[in-house]
Amino acid sequence: MIKHDNSSRELIAFRIGEQEFCVDIMSVREIRGWAPATVLPKSPPYVRGVINLRGAILPIVDLAARLGFQPPEPTVRHVIMVAQVGSQVVGLLVDAVSDILSVTDDAIKPTPDVASDMAKTFVRGVLAIEGRMISLIALDNVLPALEPIAA
Amino acid sequence: MSATILTVDDSRTMREMLKLALTQAGYRVIQAEDGVHGLEVLKGETPRVIVTDINMPRMDGFGFIEHVRADETYRGIPILVLTTESDAEKKDRARRAGATGWIVKPFDPAKLVDAIRRVSA
Amino acid sequence: MDAMAAVKQTFFQECEEQLAELETGLLAMERGEAESDTVNAVFRAVHSIKGGAGAFSLGDLVQFAHVFETTLDHVRNGALEPTADVMAVMLRAADLLADLVAAARDGHAVDSGRSEVLVAELTALSPGGADASAEEEDDMSDFSFTPVSVAFDFSDTPAVAGRSYTITFKPRPELYAKGNETALVLRELERLGQLETSCDASGLPQLAELDPEGAYLEWTMRLTTEKGEDAIREVFEFVEWDSSLTIQASDADGDADSGAGSTEDAFAALLRSIQADETSLPATTADIIPLPLAEEREAVAEIDAQPAKAVAARNGEGGANANAGAPQTIRADLERVDRLIDLVGELVINQAMLSQRVMEAGHVPGSAVALGLDELEHLTREIQDCVMAIRAQAVKSVFQRIPRLVREVAGMTGKQVRLITDGEGTEVDKTVIDRLNDPLTHMIRNAIDHGLEKPEVRVAAGKPAEGVVRLSAMHRSGRIVIEVADDGAGINRSRVKAIAAEKGLIAADAVLSDEEIDNLIFLPGFSTASEVSNISGRGVGMDVVKRSIQSLGGRLSITSRPGKGSTFTMSLPLTLAVLDGMVVTVADQTLVVPLTAIIETLQPKAADVHGLGGGARVIAIRDTFTPLIDVGRELGFRTTATDPLAAVAILVETEGGRRSALLVDTIQGQRQVVIKSLESNYRHVPGIAAATILGDGRVALIIDVDTVIANSQSDATILEPVLAAAG
Numbered sequence: 001m002i003k004h005d006n007s008s009r010e011l012i013a014f015r016i017g018e019q020e021f022c023v024d025i026m027s028v029r030e031i032r033g034w035a036p037a038t039v040l041p042k043s044p045p046y047v048r049g050v051i052n053l054r055g056a057i058l059p060i061v062d063l064a065a066r067l068g069f070q071p072p073e074p075t076v077r078h079v080i081m082v083a084q085v086g087s088q089v090v091g092l093l094v095d096a097v098s099d100i101l102s103v104t105d106d107a108i109k110p111t112p113d114v115a116s117d118m119a120k121t122f123v124r125g126v127l128a129i130e131g132r133m134i135s136l137i138a139l140d141n142v143l144p145a146l147e148p149i150a151a
Numbered sequence: 152m153s154a155t156i157l158t159v160d161d162s163r164t165m166r167e168m169l170k171l172a173l174t175q176a177g178y179r180v181i182q183a184e185d186g187v188h189g190l191e192v193l194k195g196e197t198p199r200v201i202v203t204d205i206n207m208p209r210m211d212g213f214g215f216i217e218h219v220r221a222d223e224t225y226r227g228i229p230i231l232v233l234t235t236e237s238d239a240e241k242k243d244r245a246r247r248a249g250a251t252g253w254i255v256k257p258f259d260p261a262k263l264v265d266a267i268r269r270v271s272a
Numbered sequence: 273m274d275a276m277a278a279v280k281q282t283f284f285q286e287c288e289e290q291l292a293e294l295e296t297g298l299l300a301m302e303r304g305e306a307e308s309d310t311v312n313a314v315f316r317a318v319h320s321i322k323g324g325a326g327a328f329s330l331g332d333l334v335q336f337a338h339v340f341e342t343t344l345d346h347v348r349n350g351a352l353e354p355t356a357d358v359m360a361v362m363l364r365a366a367d368l369l370a371d372l373v374a375a376a377r378d379g380h381a382v383d384s385g386r387s388e389v390l391v392a393e394l395t396a397l398s399p400g401g402a403d404a405s406a407e408e409e410d411d412m413s414d415f416s417f418t419p420v421s422v423a424f425d426f427s428d429t430p431a432v433a434g435r436s437y438t439i440t441f442k443p444r445p446e447l448y449a450k451g452n453e454t455a456l457v458l459r460e461l462e463r464l465g466q467l468e469t470s471c472d473a474s475g476l477p478q479l480a481e482l483d484p485e486g487a488y489l490e491w492t493m494r495l496t497t498e499k500g501e502d503a504i505r506e507v508f509e510f511v512e513w514d515s516s517l518t519i520q521a522s523d524a525d526g527d528a529d530s531g532a533g534s535t536e537d538a539f540a541a542l543l544r545s546i547q548a549d550e551t552s553l554p555a556t557t558a559d560i561i562p563l564p565l566a567e568e569r570e571a572v573a574e575i576d577a578q579p580a581k582a583v584a585a586r587n588g589e590g591g592a593n594a595n596a597g598a599p600q601t602i603r604a605d606l607e608r609v610d611r612l613i614d615l616v617g618e619l620v621i622n623q624a625m626l627s628q629r630v631m632e633a634g635h636v637p638g639s640a641v642a643l644g645l646d647e648l649e650h651l652t653r654e655i656q657d658c659v660m661a662i663r664a665q666a667v668k669s670v671f672q673r674i675p676r677l678v679r680e681v682a683g684m685t686g687k688q689v690r691l692i693t694d695g696e697g698t699e700v701d702k703t704v705i706d707r708l709n710d711p712l713t714h715m716i717r718n719a720i721d722h723g724l725e726k727p728e729v730r731v732a733a734g735k736p737a738e739g740v741v742r743l744s745a746m747h748r749s750g751r752i753v754i755e756v757a758d759d760g761a762g763i764n765r766s767r768v769k770a771i772a773a774e775k776g777l778i779a780a781d782a783v784l785s786d787e788e789i790d791n792l793i794f795l796p797g798f799s800t801a802s803e804v805s806n807i808s809g810r811g812v813g814m815d816v817v818k819r820s821i822q823s824l825g826g827r828l829s830i831t832s833r834p835g836k837g838s839t840f841t842m843s844l845p846l847t848l849a850v851l852d853g854m855v856v857t858v859a860d861q862t863l864v865v866p867l868t869a870i871i872e873t874l875q876p877k878a879a880d881v882h883g884l885g886g887g888a889r890v891i892a893i894r895d896t897f898t899p900l901i902d903v904g905r906e907l908g909f910r911t912t913a914t915d916p917l918a919a920v921a922i923l924v925e926t927e928g929g930r931r932s933a934l935l936v937d938t939i940q941g942q943r944q945v946v947i948k949s950l951e952s953n954y955r956h957v958p959g960i961a962a963a964t965i966l967g968d969g970r971v972a973l974i975i976d977v978d979t980v981i982a983n984s985q986s987d988a989t990i991l992e993p994v995l996a997a998a999g
Contacts, residue, residue: 038971039861040950040957041907050954050963050971055618057963057971059954088953143954161316164283164324171275206316220449229451251451252510257326269460270452270510 011127013099013134014081016064017072020134021094022101022127027083027139031097034078044144045071048093053082060091061142068118085139092142101134103127108136154199155179156267159189159215160233161207165256169202172260178267186210190218193225200271201230202254202263205241213248220249229270233258283324287373290317292672294366299675301347302359315344321369330376333369336387340365343394351399361393367676434465434498440518442490447514454491460507465497606702609663613849616652616659617946620850623652624943624967653944660847664699667745667754670708671696674716674743681720688727688737689720694744700752701847707824708754708844714817715756715840716741723758723838733835735759751868752846757839763832765789772798790830790838794818822978824848825866825961827926849947853974854922855940855966859909862972864945864964865934869924869977873939876900876916887913891921891933898923901984902935903975907959924977932981947974959983 011022037049037060046065050057060080065071072078072095080091108125122137156178158169170180181196183189185207201219205212212232220226229251234241242253251270254263297314300306322337344362346352354362368382368390375382439461443454461467475488495504504519505512627645635641671693682689700708724730724739731737742757765786772792773780784792792798796815818828826844845851845868853864854873880892881900890897900921904910914935921933945964948971950957961976 036970038963038973039909040954040973041909041959043957047954050950052965052969052971055614055621055948055965057948057950057953090953162320162324163286164279164320164327167279167282168327171279206319208313208316226449227451246450246513249450256323257329269507270456 008102008104011101011103011134011136012081012097013101014079014094014097016067016095017069019069020098020132021063021067021137022099022134023081023083023137023139025100027085029082029084029089032080032082032091034074034076034080034093047144048074051080051091053089053091056089058082058089058091059143060093062093063142064093064095066142067122067137068116083139085142088143090139090142092139101127101129103129111135153177153179154271155181155196157181157183157189157192157196157198157201159183159186159201159203159207159212161185161204165204165233169263172258172263173267175260176264176267186212186215186218189215193219193222197225198228200267201228202233202267203230204233205245213244216245216248216250231266231270280328283328284373284377286324287321287377290320291366291370291373292669293317294369295363295675296668296672298359298362298366301354302356302363306354311344311348315341315348318344318369321373325376328376332382332387333372333376336365336369336372336391339391339394340369343397346398352397358397361390361397363675363679365390365394367679370676434496435500436494436496436522437501437504438518438520438522439493439495439504440490440516441493441508442516443511444514444516447511450510450514452511452514454489457507457511458491458493461493461495461504464499464503464507465495467496468494604662606663609659613659613663616656617849620652620656620944620946621965621967621969623648625969628967656850660701660849663702665702665705666697666699667705667708667752668696670705670712671743671745673709674712677713677716678720678741681717685721686726687720687724687739689724690738690740692740692742694742695746698745698747698752700844701849703848704752704824704844704846707820707848711817711821711828711842712743712754712756714814715842716743718814718817719756719758719760719838719840723760725761729761733761747846748843750846750852751843753841753843755839755841757837759837762834762836762838763790763793763830765834768792787831790832793830794828822976825851825868825976827978850944851947851974852942852944853964854942855972856920856922856936857938857940858907858936859904861909862940862966862970863903863936864943864972864974865922865924865936866961866974866977867942869926871923871925871931873920873922874933876919876921876933876935878917881916889916891916893923893931893933896931899932899981899984900935901932901981903980904935904937906980906984924981926978926981932984934975934977934980945972945974 010025012025012028013020013022015021035051037051039049040047040059043049046062048060048062050059052058062071062074074093078093078095079097080093081097082089082091107129108127111119111123111125119135121141123135124138125136127134127136156173158166158173158180159182160166160169161184166182166184170182173180178199181192181198183192186203187209189201189203190210203212203215207215210218216230216232219228219230230249232242232245232250232253233256234245234253245253252266254266294314294317297306297310297317300310301314318337318341322334322341325333325337340362343352343365347354347358352358368387371382372387441454441457443452447454458467458469470492472490472492473488475490497503501519501521508515508517508519511517623645627649630641630645631637674693675691678689678691681687719741720739724741725733725735727737730739740759742755744757745752745754747753769778769784769789769792772778772789772795773782775798777792777795777798778784793814798815814828821828821842821844824844825848826842828840828842830838830840832838845866851864852867854867854870856863856865874893876891882890882892882897884890889900889902891900892898900916902914904914905912914937916935919935919937920939921935922939923931923933925931943966945966948963948965950960950963957973959976959980961974961979963971963973966972
């Protein structure tokens with residue numbers, strides 16, 4: 001799953017509560033401040049709603065809730081990372097963007113075995129940088145699956 | 152400056168094929184969809200050679216050739232007729248209408264370019 | 273080769289258009305409504321397909337198109353009468369041609385037996401029978417012939433081995449009138465080998481008598497070439513008719529005594545003649561120009577009067593056609609049009625946002641700024657209408673596929689069907705056109721399979737053996753309405769009711785109106801194909817059809833008369849890009865209700881609202897009890913019931929004419945909104961049709977009225993019979 005070569009890549013690191021995560025910078029389109037979203041009926045709790053992104057309807061996923069944390073009450077200090085996920089564009093609500101990391105692939109270590117379901121679904125590996133542990137996450141499954149959600 | 156060729160054909164496929172073959176041979180190509188359109192295009196352009204189909208709506212190839220030949224400004228332009236049939240009757244009619252020569256479809260790009268060279272100075 | 277692949281793609285696209293034109297034309301001919309233009313268009317469609325197929329070496333397609341074209345040509349020139357039998361063969365030939373095109377495109381094969389049968393039938397139609405087919409064989413050989421380009425020798429080799437030919441060439445004036453040039457002929461001959469030329473100018477008159485259109489020179493050439501006589505003939509291919517030409521082979525070593533001058537001299541003479549020709553051209557006057565052509569025609573008439581008459585007749589026709597005022601069109605890349613529509617959508621939103629900000633800034637209506645904004649809004653609307661009109665298409669493109677479907681289903685079910693179409697020029701936005709085909713196919717199939725009776729049943733009932741399916745399109749109150757009507761047996765209501773009761777969809781003793789019974793067929797789970805196809809009821813997958821139409825913001829309803837037939841009516845918005853909506857507030861959320869669904873709004877009074885058990889409520893509107901639907905609760909925006917007395921009820925009508933009242937908190941106003949997809953970045957949300965962006969830049973959801981009502985009825989225990997009894 002993880003290629004062990006020395007090709008370098010850039011990751012964007014962000015904070016949710018006490019934990020740090022990162023995603024490939026290539027999938028991030030832009031970073032915006034939080035704006036109130038229009039609530040969608042009968043949607044899972046981690047879907048905050050939709051906002052207007054220059055004329056397109058952008059769903060906002062509360063990444064904390066999606067990863068199984070206690071969701072925060074969004075404030076103006078929260079940010080939305082606009083990311084490309086497959087053919088769709090999704091807004092990810094996170095506490096703050098902390099860093100841009102340039103790492104080689106061999107710096108990404110396999111996810112430890114203690115992994116929870118959340119980790120299995122989203123975490124693709126971990127990085128140790130200056131004593132911090134940063135989880136690399138994949139965005140493929142952030143949106144609800146296509147089968148109907150129970151109301 | 153590369154020489155300009157006007158092609159007149161109602162089939163989009165044929166227009167694209169003609170354009171491809173002629174552009175690759177270094178010609179500038181202008182196109183019309185039938186005889187009436189062809190005459191309109193001629194108001195703003197003086198092509199080196201005209202290549203026209205016969206069977207077209209509004210004004211067919213024969214009518215188009217006759218109009219061109221009756222116009223003082225354009226009557227000297229060589230006109231090649233595209234014909235599916237290689238039979239004498241169609242060629243004969245085209246010739247009588249004032250066509251300079253003909254190309255039998257399906258055409259080979261080399262043959263087309265060759266025919267154009269044969270009639271153009 | 274990429275470029276060729278692109279042309280091939282164009283070819284198949286064009287085939288689709290031509291096949292559609294072919295079918296339309298053939299059907300007009302079948303009805304006896306064909307004019308000569310129609311027959312010509314039909315012929316041209318097949319001819320074009322053949323031409324393109326030849327270019328891509330699609331042998332099967334070329335061969336069949338050729339036979340088809342030959343038969344059509346007999347109709348065109350009056351040798352073959354387009355009787356019903358003839359047209360039946362032609363229509364089947366058109367179907368086969370469509371299949372051959374599809375086969376060529378997808379790279380699979382068509383059963384050769386089918387084409388053999390049709391080739392035989394088409395050939396049998398041709399007057400002259402065996403002779404005609406023999407001619408065809410001959411003609412067909414042209415198509416297996418691949419033109420070979422002649423290899424010209426571009427090198428200037430002075431000494432050429434091979435044979436020598438003596439050529440005499442005397443152009444007639446016609447040669448020049450057709451744009452041919454002696455100089456070019458000589459240039460081509462030079463490419464073949466070593467050429468010596470002499471020019472006899474003795475026929476040249478005095479300058480004063482020189483006719484600029486005349487031809488006075490005679491050329492004698494000696495060509496030594498390795499290429500054969502055929503190559504020389506080819507050089508003269510375009511000019512031999514308009515000249516006296518002799519080509520004689522002589523010994524390679526023989527000296528050309530007749531060649532009096534050198535090539536250089538000859539060219540000099542030619543150059544002079546051309547210069548003379550050119551300088552005299554501007555002096556030519558109008559009355560002498562047509563002369564050579566007129567002479568030409570006379571000469572032709574002597575040889576063969578028939579084609580000359582044809583030329584004259586067609587000449588007049590050509591003039592008339594040239595003046596025919598066909599609307600001018602351009603072909604535009606759809607992506608550009610879509611981009612334009614998106615941009616205009618942005619403009620509409622922006623304009624709304626600007627208006628809102630200006631009002632918030634304290635400019636009162638009637639102020640100069642506000643008036644300017646009104647003007648801007650007006651212009652924006654107009655631009656939007658114009659841009660939408662660019663993308664509007666006639667439903668013809670969808671209707672054109674129906675006749676074939678009818679023939680196929682009729683064939684499969686053993687029924688006789690006549691299709692009548694009406695209003696195929698009705699225009700709708702391309703977004704709608706693209707999604708009409710599937711529901712329409714279903715409805716037509718259903719009308720024939722389940723609506724029409726077998727011929728013997730019809731005859732026994734005193735009807736003509738041939739059933740009629742009428743397909744029509746029209747604009748009605750800002751929507752497009754498409755009807756599929758049959759003159760079959762109509763819905764067998766007792767049977768439908770029995771099935772519904774049997775499946776537990778209604779109570780066994782339910783009292784239902786005829787209309788309510790008819791609408792049972794749209795219920796999911798009402799029927800499956802195997803159970804219904806052997807009774808005269810309807811219902812194959814109609815719930816599926818209905819859902820797909822609803823997903824487009826459309827409605828589907830049915831009316832039926834026993835013994836007389838049924839009519840399915842589908843109504844759709846004219847576009848899926850914008851809609852007129854009522855902006856409302858529900859539990860602090862801003863929502864949009866499509867205006868087309870709304871009948872009226874009203875303020876509920878305490879006396880009119882009644883509970884109906886299980887939390888369901890109804891409202892009395894003019895002696896009718898209408899279900900009251902709490903939108904906030906239905907969409908999960910609030911958990912407690914809305915107080916109807918502090919709210920507004922919006923009376924809406926859903927398909928089948930059923931009415932419900934939507935309870936919302938307040939009404940903000942009416943507005944045209946740009947429809948934005950939720951699916952492109954998210955997914956379908958139940959109860960929500962789409963989203964839009966309001967003047968404040970925020971997203972508002974557009975309510976899917978039908979779904980909200982349907983869901984509320986499945987939640988609550990409201991039974992139709994109760995309401996029917998109450999009404």
